[in-house]
Amino acid sequence: MQSPPLGIRNKKIIILCRDVGGYLGRLSTFLGKSNDVVFLDLTHGAKELPWLPGKLRRWLKKYLIVKRARAAIRAAGHVDALLVVNPSQLDQGLVTLAQAAAALSVAYLSDGIARLSMPIDQLATFDKVYTFDGADAREYQLRKLYNYIYEEHADFRTTSDFKAFVVMGGKHRVDVLGRVARAFEQLGYTNTCKFLVQSKPVLGASPLLTFFRQRMDIDETAEYVRRSEILIDIVRPGHAGLSFRFFEALLYRKKMITNNASVADYDFYDPRNI
Template identity: 30%
Template sequence: MKICVISFDFWNYDAHIVEELRRKGVDAHHINIGAYRHGSFSARIKNSISKILLKRNLKNKLRQEMILEKLNKLGPQDQILVINPELIDREFHVQIKKFTKRYIAYLYDSLARCPAQHLFDLFDNVFSFDKADAAKNSFQLITNYNYLPELKQTQPAEYDLIYLGSFDNRIGPLAKIIAKIEELNLSYSCVVVGKKTWTKKLVQNAGEITFTRKRIKHNDIPRYYSEGKVLVDLMRDNQTGLSFRFFEAMALKKKIITNNPTVKEYDFYRPENILVLNDDLSNLDRSFFESDYQELPVDVYEKYRIKHWVETVFELK
């Protein structure tokens, strides 16, 4: 069987899907449009001028042309999965679909954040991690996945609380959590990554947040999280689906605090492990940090591993 995954894989999560497929003996390939680079300095200059004068990013079209070039080399596929299909123009989707018998999409952003309704007639199946979107549009609901092997802490955590995320509107809630953590005399480490981190001075009462344009390498994320006893998960605006934080915490046996109340609807939710914050943070206290992580039943843990995700999405046995 031949399967191709197409995505803009900024944090390198999608590559795990291809790795799992290969472990199952599938001839799998990943076309990462986020990895596209201009072929020359002059091409970069041309694109910069186009963005400034014409408000048009030539790189977007070149990325999509790259997809077709790679598919022409790979040949026909039994299945093609596109993750967040709104990043590709409809005309290119039509061409991509010609390469496969089964064309499927996975949304790990909400439609409110990343509208893609104009594309859904092209797909044989659409999967979504957002319960509201799945119910409203008859998508197949599926969470993100646990891509890590089961790990246990071998050394005491250096910090009580740890956070890693992109630079966006979650900075405000994070700053409030940090203020509370400081009141409780707990330790923390927070890293915020993004091109606009130069605006960090505009963030009020941000505490000791590390702002950087250089992201932590994906393979280093488990090591970074291992330095904290409790992880922080904060929802993006207009989104209720579960982030990868929950599944990384699951693999690392870490507790997690979150402002996403929908996690209570999932079978892996345990109040001993997951603290859903009140709006005023009134339930954030030292007791959550002082109690131990409670192990999940094996069948629940296995349900959220990438193996099960791949078997479900690609209809594999």
């Protein structure tokens, strides 16, 4: 990312999201080079409260985060544009408040419609709705928008220290990843692969998988990507959009293994590399 498009300069913008991967923070920094950006990440913004019971602690943290975000939106006043990423994951009152402050409100869905926990007609409150999923774009008449290269420059050193690398969250794709891991084991690559899953250990899962709890930040993930020969992408049930892994593979010239058949529809698809 070199500089924002010519049409996005000297604007006041609110970005409202849950930036669990760090990618939206990079987008905010990028746009902030020539715009006034208010970045509201609802995964951060409240102190830890270890002395409270679990459910009460989670409720109070969410309350404090939303309260701080409301204050930030009010302080911003009228803005030129609002970007809300995955609005179904956010406090709806907060989304409505932000929409009222914006001349243009835009929603972006980085997950499939099937996984949305909101009625599809609620998206009609936005001026524009984009999705990374081509099938959803066609079925629901949404605008298609790809993921992006989030690095500021491309002169990183790359290696093949690891034969293969994958990191993913949750337990729903663990069985598929286990089969992939066993295939690499049969080829003799067990000790040179990183199969990482952010989740509690899953009973009966392949011993080749490494489970961990603390979310891996974007820089650590990118370092693994640069040091791996093959990147593995296992699509979540309910969508067919391309994850950031594909764009990292393009940037760093890595090979891909994926169960996302929709990649064959893209111009860059080459069966020798994917």
